[in-house]
Amino acid sequence: MASIKFFKIGLLAVFSVLVLAWAVSGTYSTVLNGTLGAYAEPQPTPASPDDYVGSETCKACHEDQFKTFGTTKHAKLAEVASWKDKAQGCESCHGPGKAHVEGSGDKTKIISFTGKNSKEISETCLGCHAGKESHNNFRRGEHWRNDVGCTDCHSPHGTALGNSIDGSITNIGPTSRQNPGIATVKMLKGSEPQLCMSCHTETRSQFSKPFHHKVLEGTMKCSDCHNPHGGFESKQSKLAVGADVVCIKCHGDKQGPFAFEHAPLKTEGCTACHTPHGSSNPKLLTRSSVRQLCFECHSSITEQAAPGVPSFHSQANVRFLNCTVCHVTIHGSNANNRFFR
Ligand code: HEC
Ligand code: HEC
Ligand code: HEC
Ligand code: HEC
Ligand code: HEC
Ligand code: HEC
Ligand code: HEC
Ligand code: HEC
Ligand code: HEC
Ligand code: HEC
Known part of the structure; x- marks a missing residue:
């Protein structure tokens, strides 16, 4: 890529000089026959349509590939309007096959992926799929x-x-x-x-x-x-912006916006509290009990942005063990800043 760009810049510079020369000398033909040619990009011999033989020809010797290939969308490129008149079938990946066939299957006359690494193979696919x-x-x-x-x-x-x-x-x-x-x-x-x-x-x-x-x-x-x-x-994870989007697709009600947001939803996203794959907690929490989860942030001993629990939340009192019995709207609320409703 870089070399092409460099080449183009180089070409532009040469061209500008030549145009100037032309303007001065007035001999248009020097431009055409002159130095410009020396800078021409080395072109691989462009395959002419005659170099393609069509997938049917490959079938004779590569029955296995041909059989399964027929069911793929690649086999049907000819039916896609924008692919008319372009390389199709086997040769869209393997390149023109005429020389290979005439050489009775000369391996050196066809684009082979044997021995190529995954990045090189992927580049072939991205040639069409990057868009x-x-x-x-x-x-x-x-x-x-x-x-x-x-x-x-x-x-x-x-x-x-x-x-x-x-x-x-x-x-x-x-x-x-x-x-x-x-x-x-x-x-x-x-x-x-x-x-x-x-x-x-x-x-x-x-x-x-x-x-x-x-x-x-x-x-x-x-x-x-x-x-x-x-x-x-x-x-x-899918569908860009914000870490939450992937979950929101199915759990839209958790997104808000709420008048009173529970901060970590916005700052860290759903995975601050949930393990998306699986958990021993029924609500897929990162901790086995709700309480443990809350205390991870709401603890007066740790230095957190979150306030510690009020002292009347005695953990000796079973009443206060299940936090979300009172703090019901734990994802955010439009009615209450302590998430009671
Ligand atoms: C979408 C691109 C693509 C198309 C179209 C395609 N091939 Fe391939 N072919 C590959 C790749 C990539 C490999 C390397 C093997 C791999 O990675 O699985 C390969 C490998 C092969 C091989 C080596 C043996 C093997 O199966 O690994 C043969 C022979 C072959 N292709 C023939 C064909 C024929 C015949 C067709 C048409 C019927 C065809 N290919 C269509 C990409 C393609
Ligand atoms: C006349 C029979 C014949 C025809 C027709 C033919 N091939 Fe082959 N092809 C072979 C033989 C033989 C080999 C070498 C197999 C080997 O050495 O393992 C080969 C090898 C290949 C390989 C390299 C596999 C590798 O191991 O790297 C590819 C890719 C391939 N052919 C694709 C095609 C495609 C695409 C077509 C149609 C355009 C085609 N062939 C038509 C006989 C044929
Ligand atoms: C890690 C596995 C994986 C890799 C690597 C991968 N794909 Fe896919 N691809 C998938 C899955 C899974 C689907 C189906 C997604 C779905 O059902 O929504 C898919 C779907 C597709 C589709 C059809 C749907 C679409 O998004 O347009 C195309 C085309 C495609 N892949 C091309 C490629 C190309 C080209 C590459 C290499 C650059 C590639 N894939 C690499 C797994 C993969
Ligand atoms: C010559 C261009 C070209 C090359 C090279 C190419 N593809 Fe495709 N591929 C297409 C087009 C075009 C479509 C979509 C056809 C359609 O929508 O009907 C397609 C469709 C697909 C699909 C979707 C199939 C489906 O059933 O929806 C997958 C997956 C895919 N390609 C993977 C690959 C992989 C992997 C490679 C490299 C080994 C590759 N393609 C190389 C042009 C190409
Ligand atoms: C051929 C092996 C292979 C296959 C198949 C594969 N992956 Fe991966 N995947 C990897 C490797 C290697 C990494 C990078 C190392 C790691 O994070 O494990 C990776 C990374 C990932 C990551 C990013 C992890 C991170 O820490 O950022 C996700 C997500 C992922 N893969 C999902 C998938 C999905 C979904 C599929 C099926 C559609 C899939 N993978 C299929 C090998 C694979
Ligand atoms: C494709 C839709 C979908 C996506 C995306 C999704 N979920 Fe779910 N989720 C579900 C379904 C359906 C259930 C309930 C059924 C089940 O047990 O699978 C569920 C269950 C849950 C539960 C347990 C709820 C209960 O009442 O038991 C939690 C927590 C949860 N998801 C969180 C998340 C989080 C966090 C994310 C993002 C990482 C996410 N989900 C992404 C569909 C989705
Ligand atoms: C601050 C921690 C926290 C964050 C962040 C969080 N959740 Fe939750 N979530 C909980 C707790 C705790 C429960 C269990 C409530 C209960 O005990 O009833 C829960 C329950 C759930 C449930 C199942 C119960 C229900 O209300 O339907 C779903 C689905 C869910 N969360 C999705 C999400 C999604 C999606 C996100 C991200 C937008 C998210 N959560 C972010 C703490 C959190
Ligand atoms: C409900 C949505 C959801 C589903 C379904 C899902 N993942 Fe994930 N996955 C996530 C999220 C979100 C993360 C990021 C977790 C985090 O940041 O802590 C993740 C993380 C990962 C990672 C990175 C490793 C790690 O633990 O951080 C891999 C690899 C991965 N997932 C693979 C998969 C595979 C494979 C599947 C299917 C078998 C799958 N995921 C299904 C949402 C999902
Ligand atoms: C990932 C860290 C984290 C977790 C886990 C967490 N919180 Fe919070 N929580 C916060 C932060 C940060 C605030 C915002 C404090 C502020 O705005 O001053 C907050 C605010 C609150 C508030 C409002 C307090 C106020 O002064 O506005 C309540 C009530 C609350 N959380 C309860 C809970 C409960 C119950 C749990 C367990 C289900 C929980 N939190 C889990 C971080 C967390
Ligand atoms: C019986 C109901 C109830 C239970 C259960 C409960 N709380 Fe509370 N919580 C309250 C009340 C009432 C307040 C104080 C409201 C106020 O001062 O405005 C409060 C306030 C809070 C605050 C805000 C403190 C501040 O300074 O702003 C946090 C954080 C909190 N609770 C966390 C928790 C945690 C963690 C649990 C579980 C261990 C829990 N709560 C269980 C009723 C409860």
Whole structure:
């Protein structure tokens, strides 16, 4: 990229000088035949349409790839108006195949991804996919940084079970050894929670805690909350601005604005008090009891922005043990600054 830019600046400078020279000399032809050519960008020989042979030709020798590929959206690019007259099918990723075919499968005459690392392969995909908001941040995400590439999650040729079958969104019934989770959408290599958990093994036990978002049960997906393609947010959580947005999508009533806000909601977000994956607390609190959670901030001994509890809150009195019995509107209130209603 940088070299292209440099080249363009260089070209502009040379061009300006030449235009000036032309204006002075009045000989237009020197410009065309002169030094300009020496600066021309080294062009790879542009593939002519004749260098493409079409996917059907590849089928003869690469039956396996061809079979599954047919069910992917890539196989249908010809039907997408903006892809008319552009490289299609196998050759949209592997480049023109004529020389390869004429060389009876000469490996050196085709773009092969064997031996390429995940970033190089991803760059090929991003060549077409970077435009979309959800993908142009891929290079900012933890996956990119840790060498997890497009083809760690997507199979470039589709899967044997077919793809893009509407209505069978990633999860298929309960997760079990008998049902490993097979994806039939978006060319994914596996159904979503299993795919993610194959690397993020620790999340399985988190979602197995007594109280949890129902990801293993299939009513929710990892990607409801995370953008697998990366982004600006910490932990690749979804839908930008404020740490809360991902939760608010489903729990809108907790957002406010309230006349009396409980400060941590705005300053730290929902995860100040909740573990989003799973918890031993029924309300997915970070502590096993409400009380412990509150005291983490509302303690006169620690130096916190939060006030300590009033002295009449005797912890010897069971009446005061369950804080949210009185402080009911713990997320914020429009009526009371102590969150009583
Ligand atoms: C979306 C881009 C893309 C398209 C379209 C595509 N391939 Fe590939 N192909 C790849 C990538 C990436 C690999 C490297 C293997 C991997 O990462 O799984 C690959 C690998 C291969 C291999 C090596 C063996 C293997 O399966 O790993 C062959 C052969 C091949 N492709 C043939 C084809 C044929 C034939 C077609 C059309 C029917 C096709 N490809 C369409 C991206 C693509
Ligand atoms: C005449 C048979 C034939 C045709 C037609 C053919 N190939 Fe191949 N292709 C081969 C052979 C043989 C190999 C080498 C396999 C090996 O050495 O493992 C190969 C290798 C490849 C590889 C490299 C795999 C690797 O291991 O790196 C790719 C990619 C590939 N072909 C894609 C294509 C595409 C795309 C087309 C259609 C444009 C195509 N081939 C058409 C026979 C063919
Ligand atoms: C030549 C351009 C091009 C390249 C290269 C390319 N794609 Fe695509 N891809 C497209 C287009 C265009 C669509 C959308 C087609 C549509 O909407 O009908 C698409 C769709 C997809 C989809 C959505 C499939 C679905 O069922 O909704 C996935 C996933 C995908 N591509 C992954 C990849 C991966 C992974 C690579 C690299 C191995 C890659 N693409 C390389 C052009 C490309
Ligand atoms: C960590 C796994 C993972 C990686 C890495 C990944 N994807 Fe995806 N991708 C997914 C999942 C999961 C979905 C389905 C999301 C959904 O159902 O909302 C998806 C959906 C898509 C789609 C279709 C929906 C959309 O957002 O347009 C495209 C296209 C796509 N991915 C392309 C890519 C490309 C290109 C790369 C590499 C730059 C890539 N993906 C890397 C997991 C991944
Ligand atoms: C091929 C292995 C692999 C797969 C599959 C995978 N991930 Fe990752 N993921 C990683 C690695 C490696 C990291 C970076 C190191 C880490 O934080 O664990 C990462 C980081 C993340 C992070 C950021 C963690 C942080 O601390 O910022 C999130 C969120 C995430 N992945 C979610 C997902 C989701 C959702 C899926 C499924 C759609 C998925 N991953 C699939 C390997 C994978
Ligand atoms: C209800 C929303 C939600 C769902 C569903 C969800 N996550 Fe998370 N996840 C989060 C939030 C929010 C964080 C950030 C926690 C924090 O900042 O303390 C997070 C953190 C992470 C991290 C970073 C590690 C860590 O503990 O900080 C990884 C990796 C991750 N999630 C993977 C996954 C995977 C894999 C799935 C699906 C099996 C999944 N998540 C499902 C909301 C969710
Ligand atoms: C895709 C929708 C969705 C998203 C996003 C979501 N949740 Fe949930 N959440 C639910 C559903 C549905 C339930 C209740 C059913 C269940 O047990 O899964 C629930 C349950 C809860 C509960 C327990 C409530 C109770 O009454 O037992 C808490 C706490 C919670 N979510 C907090 C969060 C937080 C914090 C986030 C953001 C990290 C979040 N949720 C993101 C759908 C969502
Ligand atoms: C200051 C700590 C704190 C923060 C921050 C917080 N919560 Fe809560 N939340 C609680 C407590 C405590 C409960 C349990 C209330 C009870 O005992 O009935 C709870 C309960 C819930 C419940 C289930 C009960 C109900 O009222 O439906 C949901 C859903 C929930 N919170 C979502 C959220 C979301 C979304 C956010 C971020 C916008 C958030 N919480 C931020 C402390 C917090
Ligand atoms: C993450 C830290 C944190 C946690 C956990 C937390 N709070 Fe707070 N709370 C605060 C802060 C900060 C304020 C704002 C103090 C201010 O504005 O002066 C506050 C304000 C309050 C107020 C209003 C006090 C006032 O003077 O305006 C009450 C009542 C309250 N919290 C009760 C609770 C209860 C009950 C719990 C447990 C369910 C809890 N808090 C958990 C940080 C926390
Ligand atoms: C029986 C009802 C009740 C219970 C249970 C209760 N509180 Fe309170 N809380 C009150 C009352 C009444 C006030 C004082 C209101 C006032 O002074 O305006 C108060 C005030 C507070 C304040 C504000 C202190 C300040 O200086 O502004 C905090 C913080 C607080 N409680 C935390 C807690 C915590 C933590 C628990 C659980 C250990 C708890 N409360 C349990 C009734 C209760």
